Amino acid sequence: MTESSVPEGYSPHFRKSRFTDPWEPLFSKTLAREVSIGLVLSEAHCNSRGLVHGGLIASLADNAMGLSCVAALQEDGRGAPGGLVTITLNTDYLGSARVGQWLATDTHFVKAGGSICFADCLVRADGVPVARASATFKVLQAG
Template identity: 30%
Template sequence: MPDSTKPPQDVDPLRTHGGFADLVGYTLETWEPDLAEVTLTVDARHLNRSGVMHGGMLTTLVDTACGYCGCHAPKGETPKRAFTLSLTTNFVGAAQHGQRLVARARRTGGGKSVFFADCEVRDQDGRMIGTGQGTFKYITLRK
């Protein structure tokens, strides 16, 4: 039986798509030092039983953007990796089917082993959908 904790051998663990990103449908649009933007167009699969975007989707966008913003590396260098230690999500508005969302996160501090990030999620009209803050720990991938 394959080990589900390791990526398949044909999957590059450093790429920005694959696995959960493909399942959910978000895209990393901007990735710079201390900044990341993740986008998502709300689809029927993202809705809850009330017909608005499920809160887990907002949390996913916040977590993903915050995680990326602290892990950028210059071109040619291996990006850093991190896992979430703590995440707070604030639900401000409801996203509807068809809306394009942008989760913009900035690294706000930290050091060699831990970093902090803040995120805002807005729709295509600039309307706030939610915010979040996270604490992340840098890790080293093992081969």
Template identity: 50%
Template sequence: MTPDPLPPKGFAPHFRKSPVTDPWEPLFSCVEPEAVRLGLRLREAHCNSRGFAHGGVIAALADNAMGLSYGRALGARAAADDGEAPAPARAVTVSLSLDYVASGQLGEWLEVRPRVIRAGRRLGFVDALVMAGDRVVARASATFSAV
């Protein structure tokens, strides 16, 4: 069975480009009120020599999605305080931790689903599940510092 090349409903081409992720395009994002989910269809460029999603790709995507989600939450909080329209805040990663629990296979839809635990003015705490289809591939957690 050939996988569907289109992303799931709600996903659009990712709005944030980076030299790190350029070789992995096309990347897709789904901006929600509470988080920014990222996804891609696993191709050879995303896999290790054994044909599984590479841990570095998973880590980079999880870091990206969690950081964007924290920035979105922090921007929304600042907008509520100021009574203005929300603008995403910028953040840098202080720590990142991943546990790999399964493998993503060539052709599968890989998706990072972040959850902002706390969006403090200086530090933010976010976790995420990385899914391949309906399977958890990794769990991630990170601490971010607002810039």
């Protein structure tokens, strides 16, 4: 898969980070309460066995769930938080992903309390589930 075959609705990711710089180019698609992040997998994303590293999959899910929580909080009229901090991140690996596949998150905002947010995520490689994740985030106050 090449950049020209990135699925419809995705555009260059709006958020840059030193942590995710090595994964570039990243793409994202934003809906009302969901941010999906995707990328075309390359050798740089692989472990010594030639499979995409589980740490990349977990980190991608963590990023997408956090951004989805921010989107949901803003849609609910709570404004932009000062940030989110991951309290728990659970990841179950269901399969493997390989070089050349399109890896993307399918996130679901679950609930927000006064200072805690919950989200779920399914990570797919070319549409096939390779991991599911859930996370709890601490919502930091702005300012």
